[in-house]
Amino acid sequence: MTCHELEALTLGLMTVLGTEDAHAREHAEQELEGHMDGPIGALATAESLAEIRRHLDAALVDLEEEVARTDADDPEYDYLRGRLVAVRDAERALERLTTQGESVLAGLGDAHDLLHETFPADDDE
Numbered sequence: 001m002t003c004h005e006l007e008a009l010t011l012g013l014m015t016v017l018g019t020e021d022a023h024a025r026e027h028a029e030q031e032l033e034g035h036m037d038g039p040i041g042a043l044a045t046a047e048s049l050a051e052i053r054r055h056l057d058a059a060l061v062d063l064e065e066e067v068a069r070t071d072a073d074d075p076e077y078d079y080l081r082g083r084l085v086a087v088r089d090a091e092r093a094l095e096r097l098t099t100q101g102e103s104v105l106a107g108l109g110d111a112h113d114l115l116h117e118t119f120p121a122d123d124d125e
Helices: 004-017 022-032 038-044 049-069 077-118
Strands: none
Touching: 004 022, 004 038, 004 049, 004 077, 022 038, 038 049, 049 077
């Protein structure tokens, strides 16, 4: 049993963040071997946070449908539900990352404005 969504998210985030961890990348790629279709493949190869969010949402829908189709007596049912909780938690972490990134951008804009207010450009030059 593997958590394809989490491994794909790992690969997508490594790309977006520019993380160079060959071992982690190789491990995730091995876990996803043969499962790189649909939202999982798109998530693993995403190149922006917006793409990651979109593909993670699609992967979550697929996982929710799989949980709904699985009989509660199936030995894999509890694992699937746990996987769903873990992926939803990852979705919230991704939202926090996006919010923090947007806050950094807003702060840079504020710093730029303050710099120009403090040291106004001479329009005569």
